[in-house]
Amino acid sequence: MGEPILLIDGLTRRFGGVVAVSSVTLSVKKGEIVGLIGPNGAGKTTLVNLITGFVPKTAGRVVFEGADITQLASHQIARRGVARTFQIVQPFSEMTVLENVMAGALFAGQRSSIKNAVDRARYYLEFVGLDRFAQFPAADLSLANRKRLELAKSLAMEPRLLFLDEVNAGLNSGELKHALELIHKIAETGVTIVMIEHLLRFVVSVVHRLVVLHHGAMLSDGAPADVLQDPAVIKAYLGTKFAQRHKAELESQRLKYQEQVQQSS
Amino acid sequence: MPRRTTELLRGGALIVVATAVVLFGFGANNYQLQAGTTLAMAVVLCLAWNIVGGYMGYPSFGTAAFFGLGAYAGGIAQTYGLPMGLAWAAAALVGAVFAIVLGAILLRLRGHYFAIGTIAVVEVMREIANNWDALTGGAIGLSLPILAGSPRFAGIFFYLAMWALALLALLLTVAVARSKFGFGLRCIRQNEDAASMVGVDVFKFKVAAFVTSGIVIALAGAIYASMVGFIEPKDAFNILLSIEVPVMVMLGAAGTVLGPVIGAIVYVVLRELVWVNFINFHSAILGVIIVAVIYFIPKGLLREFSLTRWRKWTAPPAPAGQG
Amino acid sequence: MIAQYVANGLLIGSLYACLAVGFSLIYGVLNIINVLHGTFVVLGAYMTIYCAQLLGISPLISALVGCAVMFVFGYLVQRLLINEVVAAPVFISFTLIFGLDLLVNNAMIQGFTATPRSLLVDYGSISLFGLSLSVARLGAMALALVLTGALYWLLRHSQMGRAIIAVRMDRHAAALLGIRVPRVYAITFGIGALMAAAAGGALALVYPITPLLSGVFLGKSFVICVLGGLGSVPGALVGGLALGMLESFGTIVFGSQWSTTVGFVLMLLVLVLRPTGLAGRKGYE
Numbered sequence: 066m067g068e069p070i071l072l073i074d075g076l077t078r079r080f081g082g083v084v085a086v087s088s089v090t091l092s093v094k095k096g097e098i099v100g101l102i103g104p105n106g107a108g109k110t111t112l113v114n115l116i117t118g119f120v121p122k123t124a125g126r127v128v129f130e131g132a133d134i135t136q137l138a139s140h141q142i143a144r145r146g147v148a149r150t151f152q153i154v155q156p157f158s159e160m161t162v163l164e165n166v167m168a169g170a171l172f173a174g175q176r177s178s179i180k181n182a183v184d185r186a187r188y189y190l191e192f193v194g195l196d197r198f199a200q201f202p203a204a205d206l207s208l209a210n211r212k213r214l215e216l217a218k219s220l221a222m223e224p225r226l227l228f229l230d231e232v233n234a235g236l237n238s239g240e241l242k243h244a245l246e247l248i249h250k251i252a253e254t255g256v257t258i259v260m261i262e263h264l265l266r267f268v269v270s271v272v273h274r275l276v277v278l279h280h281g282a283m284l285s286d287g288a289p290a291d292v293l294q295d296p297a298v299i300k301a302y303l304g305t306k307f308a309q310r311h312k313a314e315l316e317s318q319r320l321k322y323q324e325q326v327q328q329s330s
Numbered sequence: 331m332p333r334r335t336t337e338l339l340r341g342g343a344l345i346v347v348a349t350a351v352v353l354f355g356f357g358a359n360n361y362q363l364q365a366g367t368t369l370a371m372a373v374v375l376c377l378a379w380n381i382v383g384g385y386m387g388y389p390s391f392g393t394a395a396f397f398g399l400g401a402y403a404g405g406i407a408q409t410y411g412l413p414m415g416l417a418w419a420a421a422a423l424v425g426a427v428f429a430i431v432l433g434a435i436l437l438r439l440r441g442h443y444f445a446i447g448t449i450a451v452v453e454v455m456r457e458i459a460n461n462w463d464a465l466t467g468g469a470i471g472l473s474l475p476i477l478a479g480s481p482r483f484a485g486i487f488f489y490l491a492m493w494a495l496a497l498l499a500l501l502l503t504v505a506v507a508r509s510k511f512g513f514g515l516r517c518i519r520q521n522e523d524a525a526s527m528v529g530v531d532v533f534k535f536k537v538a539a540f541v542t543s544g545i546v547i548a549l550a551g552a553i554y555a556s557m558v559g560f561i562e563p564k565d566a567f568n569i570l571l572s573i574e575v576p577v578m579v580m581l582g583a584a585g586t587v588l589g590p591v592i593g594a595i596v597y598v599v600l601r602e603l604v605w606v607n608f609i610n611f612h613s614a615i616l617g618v619i620i621v622a623v624i625y626f627i628p629k630g631l632l633r634e635f636s637l638t639r640w641r642k643w644t645a646p647p648a649p650a651g652q653g
Numbered sequence: 654m655i656a657q658y659v660a661n662g663l664l665i666g667s668l669y670a671c672l673a674v675g676f677s678l679i680y681g682v683l684n685i686i687n688v689l690h691g692t693f694v695v696l697g698a699y700m701t702i703y704c705a706q707l708l709g710i711s712p713l714i715s716a717l718v719g720c721a722v723m724f725v726f727g728y729l730v731q732r733l734l735i736n737e738v739v740a741a742p743v744f745i746s747f748t749l750i751f752g753l754d755l756l757v758n759n760a761m762i763q764g765f766t767a768t769p770r771s772l773l774v775d776y777g778s779i780s781l782f783g784l785s786l787s788v789a790r791l792g793a794m795a796l797a798l799v800l801t802g803a804l805y806w807l808l809r810h811s812q813m814g815r816a817i818i819a820v821r822m823d824r825h826a827a828a829l830l831g832i833r834v835p836r837v838y839a840i841t842f843g844i845g846a847l848m849a850a851a852a853g854g855a856l857a858l859v860y861p862i863t864p865l866l867s868g869v870f871l872g873k874s875f876v877i878c879v880l881g882g883l884g885s886v887p888g889a890l891v892g893g894l895a896l897g898m899l900e901s902f903g904t905i906v907f908g909s910q911w912s913t914t915v916g917f918v919l920m921l922l923v924l925v926l927r928p929t930g931l932a933g934r935k936g937y938e
Contacts, residue, residue, distance in 0.1 A: 119527065143529040155524040157517055168517055171510055173529030179510060222529060389744035435925050442686060442743045446875060447924050450917045453872060457914035569868075573751055576744065614759035620752025624738065624745055 070095040070226055070257050071116070076125030078108075078115055078281075085111040087281040088125070093226070098248075098258045100268040100289070103278035104302050109261045110152060112278065113228045117149050118142045129226065143173045148224035150215045152231045152261075156203040162214055163199040166190055169221030185221055193217045193247060209240045213247075220251065227251065229260040233267060245271060265303075269293070277302065348497065355489045363485040367557070369598045370492035371550055375575045376582070376590035377499035378546035383576055384584035385512055386539050387519030388437070391572040392448035395432075395455050396544045398566035400425050400551025402459060402466055405474050405561055414477070418552045425548025426541050433540035437533070440522075449569070456567035471562030474555060488557040495553065499546050503587050506542070515539055516585075574616070581623050583630025592631055658901045660784050664794050666897020668855050671797035672870060673877035674804060674889035675848030681884025682821045682841045683739055688750040689730070690849055690874055691867030692757050697723050697850025698857040699765060702772045712772055716796065716854030720847045727846025732839040739838060754867070761864040769861035793855040800851045804844070805886045817841055821884060872913070876920040 071093040078086040086108045093099055101109050114120040116127050118139035127135050134142055148169075157165050166186035167179070175185055190196045193213045198206065206214060212232050219227060233244055241264075248271055252258055262268040268275070268289075275292040277285040279302065285295045292298055299305055351366075358366065375393060382390045403424040407417035436447045459466045466472060477484045506512040514535050517525040526532050555561045574597070576584075582593025597619070604615045627634055672694065679687045697719045704715030734753065738746045778787045808814035819827040820837045828834050852870075856862065873896065881892025899919065900912045907915055 117527065119523070138531075139526045140529050140531050143527055149527065151524070151527075155521050157520040157524065159520050160516070164513075168513070168525070168528045168530075171513060171529075172525075176529075179508070179513065218528065383744070389742070389747070391747075435921075439924060442680075442684075443924055445743050445747060446686070446879065447921060450875070450921050450924070454914055454917045454921070457911070457917070461910055461914070573748060577748055577752075580745075580748070610763060611759060613755045617752040617755030617757075617759065620748060620755070621734075624749045624752070628745070 072128040100272035107278040108281035146225040148219040149228035173222035372594040396547035397551040400548030401555035404552025421552035429544030433537040459563035583632035662898035662901035666894035670893025672852040675845035676874040679845040691871030693849035694853040697853030701854035723850035728843035731842035771861040
């Protein structure tokens with residue numbers, strides 16, 4: 066973990082009197098895994114939409130790998146190495162699973178020939194464990210597999226920064242375990258990950274850092290154990306019962322985190 | 331069958347068909363030549379429309395706008411003394427510029443609004459042609475210089491020219507279908523936002539498709555104008571053309587390489603038979619055909635009766651037990 | 654004199670509003686472009702003309718008879734034919750209805766021939782504010798406005814009207830609430846046909862009608878709806894009056910042969926710059 070890969074400064078999104086994202090400033094270091102949490106409507110997905118150019122910005126700056134990408138269009142940002150998954154998965158439903166992943170490789174990843182894209186796509190399908198479904202229509206997959214397809218498509222874009230938007234919503238415990246392993250696997254390849262999540266127990270076991278958004282503004286930012294004990298966060302989001310109930314568990318997480326920090330340094 | 335062999339077979343088939351078309355041209359009588367040229371033109375228009383309407387999924391009713399534009403551009407160039415070949419090239423250029431300008435404006439619209447926008451363009455173009463007497467000859471029409479040589483020579487010449495354009499359009503379609511560009515168009519059709527997020531420069535692709543389609547349609551218009559020797563606004567900018575072409579492509583199967591060709595052939599043959607026998611009810615029968623196609627063959631002949639579909643019917647069900 | 658042009662614009666504008674409101678409603682509720690609209694107008698006009706000329710019934714009653722017949726016709730057409738493609742992409746529904754229109758229009762031309770017919774009644778003219786206004790035109794304007802107003806009232810205050818508005822806002826939610834959406838569709842389409850017939854009847858009082866005009870009526874409806882906003886009655890009113898004024902004054906500036914073109918160009922501009930229309934209602938995709 067080193068220098069910052071992403072810098073956001075005063076990012077704001079206002080439309081029709083509603084302030085969805087209010088002057089968020091944040092930096093993400095290369096190789097970090099950051100959890101983005103907060104109540105519904107806090108602006109988490111909007112923040113990701115702003116950074117990836119999906120939605121126009123009212124104010125603020127975004128700097129990725131040292132270059133100002135504030136004014137770039139979403140496809141240009143995608144080509145620079147920023148990928149994201151959608152909360153409601155958006156496959157190319159008339160295409161096969163393989164073709165869906167090829168799209169990522171063709172237009173943002175290696176960006177070479179179709180033949181090359183086929184090879185890259187097969188590689189990433191294997192990575193997420195969907196290789197036996199390569200020829201099936203994307204529309205025929207189960208929800209869990211569609212989420213994996215979305216992930217494979219994003220990975221084929223060979224991003225250096227990956228935003229995961231609620232990849233775990235709707236998964237059962239077995240599927241969650243696989244998802245966790247997959248995220249670790251991705252992080253090991255050096256990709257910086259920012260994940261929007263509701264399942265706190267899940268998030269806490271995987272991230273280095275937590276950022277809490279509330280009503281579009283940043284509420285807290287720091288190590289998971291600290292953030293979850295932050296009285297402002299408890300008041301706005303967690304509730305005291307949750308904080309007390311999980312105090313012990315969070316302590317053990319805290320120790321595990323410290324171990325990780327010591328190991329990597 | 332190995333890929334190499336299918337490719338060779340396809341290439342071989344194309345050469346055989348092309349040769350047959352040429353030979354037919356030299357042996358046919360005048361009526362057959364005319365019918366053959368009409369068929370070629372339908373094939374050209376369908377293949378061109380298919381790029382924007384089939385692969386990219388944008389319901390364009392603007393075919394008549396480009397066709398008329400090409401006819402008038404080529405026609406006006408010829409009346410100013412430009413040799414035919416150059417006039418056609420001029421028409422193609424005008425078509426390209428028009429596509430860029432129009433595309434930049436209209437391609438921001440989606441669905442219904444795009445459709446309405448393209449119709450409006452056809453209407454406006456026709457009215458401009460009707461009223462701008464000095465440039466277009468107005469409602470009275472424009473006469474073009476006749477090609478030197480016998481009528482038979484002219485007949486064969488334009489027959490071959492139109493079929494050459496059809497071949498060009500076919501090769502273009504194959505190139506698009508197999509390229510990154512075609513892949514991107516298909517992504518745009520299915521989900522424009524996801525395409526953008528995956529790195530597709532959606533705007534550039536949309537305009538490129540529009541331009542490719544527009545140039546071919548404009549060329550068809552220019553050749554048509556030179557062939558008939560006289561054009562008027564209500565023929566050149568005929569909204570019926572804008573409706574027939576998508577119907578033909580839909581009949582064959584939109585978004586495929588051969589679909590437009592098959593649709594054009596079936597439709598033109600049907601139309602010729604109907605016209606000969608029921609001239610008073612021509613448009614009513616066209617209406618019936620349209621309704622029948624949409625109700626009974628919505629996916630197009632190529633897809634409803636394809637070998638793969640048969641295999642799908644008899645194949646095992648979709649992946650079960652996705653753990 | 655400016656005032657005369659304004660008056661003309663208002664007179665024809667009211668007819669235009671009535672012309673477009675049915676088209677707009679169908680678009681708003683069923684989300685399809687009713688290419689049969691122009692043909693409906695001509696049919697309504699013909700029915701009015703025949704009732705009045707052959708049966709000797711007063712023009713007003715004839716118009717209402719035409720409306721009733723067209724309502725039934727529209728209801729059946731939607732229920733039997735169009736309902737299949739109501740949820741399909743615009744390209745399919747548009748082309749299908751265009752096909753139906755070709756059928757009906759061709760039948761009309763064969764049946765009625767293309768000779769223009771009209772119900773030119775001369776009730777004289779009256780003098781108002783120093784302007785000379787034909788009574789027939791005023792009558793047509795009154796008919797158009799009354800029916801449009803009645804439609805607006807119906808939508809707000811009757812149960813069926815509220816159901817229609819509910820379906821327009823969200824057809825799935827409406828279905829979940831127990832509203833029978835296909836029936837609402839059919840009734841709305843019938844109403845659209847009714848309003849078209851009303852417009853046809855009103856127009857028959859002031860212009861000669863032929864089946865070849867169906868395209869013109871359809872085109873004007875397009876323009877009016879885009880100008881005023883697709884899917885709303887007030888929008889159709891705004892758009893209709895706007896087009897009426899535009900054509901009235903446009904004749905001075907551009908000459909009458911350009912009036913249709915100016916309308917279409919304006920429509921294109923609005924489409925591109927402000928797709929929700931001048932009245933600012935939410936534009937439907």
